[in-house]
Amino acid sequence: MTELIAQPLTATAFSTFGEVIDLQGGLDYAQRMVINDGLTERFHDLFTIDISAQGAGGTARPIVSLFQTKPLPLPHRVRVMERHPLSSQAFLPLDDLPFLVLVATATDGVPMTATALSLFITNGRQGINFYRNTWHHFQIVLGKTRRFMVVDRAGSGENLQQTELQDEVWIPAAEY
Amino acid sequence: MTELIAQPLTATAFSTFGEVIDLQGGLDYAQRMVINDGLTERFHDLFTIDISAQGAGGTARPIVSLFQTKPLPLPHRVRVMERHPLSSQAFLPLDDLPFLVLVATATDGVPMTATALSLFITNGRQGINFYRNTWHHFQIVLGKTRRFMVVDRAGSGENLQQTELQDEVWIPAAEY
Numbered sequence: 509m510t511e512l513i514a515q516p517l518t519a520t521a522f523s524t525f526g527e528v529i530d531l532q533g534g535l536d537y538a539q540r541m542v543i544n545d546g547l548t549e550r551f552h553d554l555f556t557i558d559i560s561a562q563g564a565g566g567t568a569r570p571i572v573s574l575f576q577t578k579p580l581p582l583p584h585r586v587r588v589m590e591r592h593p594l595s596s597q598a599f600l601p602l603d604d605l606p607f608l609v610l611v612a613t614a615t616d617g618v619p620m621t622a623t624a625l626s627l628f629i630t631n632g633r634q635g636i637n638f639y640r641n642t643w644h645h646f647q648i649v650l651g652k653t654r655r656f657m658v659v660d661r662a663g664s665g666e667n668l669q670q671t672e673l674q675d676e677v678w679i680p681a682a683e684y
Numbered sequence: 685m686t687e688l689i690a691q692p693l694t695a696t697a698f699s700t701f702g703e704v705i706d707l708q709g710g711l712d713y714a715q716r717m718v719i720n721d722g723l724t725e726r727f728h729d730l731f732t733i734d735i736s737a738q739g740a741g742g743t744a745r746p747i748v749s750l751f752q753t754k755p756l757p758l759p760h761r762v763r764v765m766e767r768h769p770l771s772s773q774a775f776l777p778l779d780d781l782p783f784l785v786l787v788a789t790a791t792d793g794v795p796m797t798a799t800a801l802s803l804f805i806t807n808g809r810q811g812i813n814f815y816r817n818t819w820h821h822f823q824i825v826l827g828k829t830r831r832f833m834v835v836d837r838a839g840s841g842e843n844l845q846q847t848e849l850q851d852e853v854w855i856p857a858a859e860y
Binding site for chain 2: 530531533543544545547548549550551552553554555557569570571572573574575576577578579580598600601602603646647655657658659662
């Protein structure tokens with residue numbers, strides 16, 4: 509039995525899985541523009557919307573949705589991971605509270621085990637953008653119901669795959 | 685001299701100018717889905733990202749940026765309005781505070797006057813999506829610096845036009 513411990517989310521640690529979206533504001537952005545008579549800082553083009561893969565019929569467009577998610581009761585046994593073969597998927601919190609991000613590396617055709625998993629916790633001013641085909645757990649929030657803007661895809665084709673974990677893995681009850 | 689008074693933002697009142705994006709959650713959505721073992725309500729595809737118009741060279745992609753905007757000092761004289769001929773532009777607040785939205789109707793070639801203007805105030809759980817070519821004032825927030833996710837466009841072509849107002853219009857100092 510494996511218990512997962514969350515590590516702080518950083519762009520480097522997450523680089524295999526997707527992009528960390530900095531919602532802090534400040535000077536450390538690649539494209540920072542001052543507009544609106546000096547009143548607005550625009551931090552431009554924060555992540556990569558990838559809807560390049562086409563499903564059957566070949567229609568695809570990016571969409572923005574609202575997620576309202578209840579806390580995941582802990583301890584939680586991790587049984588199923590999912591991925592989206594046709595699009596990236598970004599999560600942008602509408603508040604400044606941390607959330608958990610569980611991702612996995614995998615080789616097609618090889619059963620997924622505990623060693624494939626990585627658990628991260630955001631600093632409250634971070635969003636994330638899963639790359640297309642990144643294995644991940646469904647959204648995990650703790651403490652209270654949370655709202656997120658989610659950027660992914662609508663269109664033809666099946667954009668959800670799931671796989672079962674082969675061994676016993678838990679997210680323990682902990683104070684995050 | 686005209687002083688603008690804000691009216692509550694509703695989808696009906698705003699329908700000429702763009703879409704009102706409901707960030708409240710609840711049951712009143714056209715596409716509401718329950719996912720993630722029942723923990724998440726997905727309010728699907730909230731607004732229309734329009735990058736259908738092409739600039740010179742014809743490259744365009746939707747992007748998401750962070751805006752961090754300081755309060756506009758009031759009273760404020762409205763001198764210039766702007767529009768984006770190549771894309772819609774959505775503003776999604778990262779908090780639950782109201783903001784002002786100043787828009788205008790116009791006929792190309794006819795100077796813009798005070799009667800063209802409409803000022804709205806959001807309820808705190810609303811975002812907005814300006815239609816392509818909707819005349820609007822740059823972002824107006826009051827009270828404290830605010831952060832927004834903005835969905836618009838990157839690509840070839842000039843996506844900003846501006847016009848000067850022909851008469852004297854003010855947003856008065858008021859308690860919103």
